[in-house]
Amino acid sequence: MHQLAMDEQKAFPIGADIIKRDFCVDDLISDGSCVQEAVEILKQTSGLLAKGNFKLRKWCSSDATVLQSIPEEDRESLLKFNDGSDITRLTRRSILSSIARFYDRLDLVGPVITKSKISMQDLWREKLD
Structure with a gap:
């Protein structure tokens, strides 16, 4: 993935930086300072990795608008609690x-x-x- 990020740096500058910096084994954990930045990270990392036939799944965000373009089956399920809060699934x-x-x-x-x-x-x- 690092080689792919270097090869596609010009087309996906944000995505390449995220891939080099925020992957740990097979998990990507990143953040954005605003919704627009998070959406751009999502688009660029997905687009860049698609060039190498990698598909990211189990997307999760604290803001539902970030995930609007992600199919339901590629989202991480959340646990809902009686107080209205929710968290990602614990394993x-x-x-x-x-x-x-x-x-x-x-x-x-x-x-x-x-x-x-x-x-x-x-x-x-x-x-x-």
């Missing part, structure tokens, strides 16, 4: 990823990390998605 993988991000050289939050890992074990034991 064991995303929870494990969050736990793995902790770096506590002084072992100050060790008990919290341990409780998180125990909770993760419970999810595996219960075979919950």
Whole structure:
């Protein structure tokens, strides 16, 4: 993808920068300072990656207008709560990823990390998605 971004830099300058900077393994996490910027990021990254036959899916945004051009099947589903708030779907993988991000050289939050890992074990034991 980095090679594709370099090859298509002139046609998709914003998309190329986003691809080089905001991909982590196979996930793209980026943001814009306004709705128009987020829409432009969406257009350019999708357009650039389409040149290499890559298709981005599981799009998510805190503003629904950003996703208007994205088909429903390519959007990430949200969990709705009784208070009206919503979040993206949590998975064991995303929870494990969050736990793995902790770096506590002084072992100050060790008990919290341990409780998180125990909770993760419970999810595996219960075979919950």
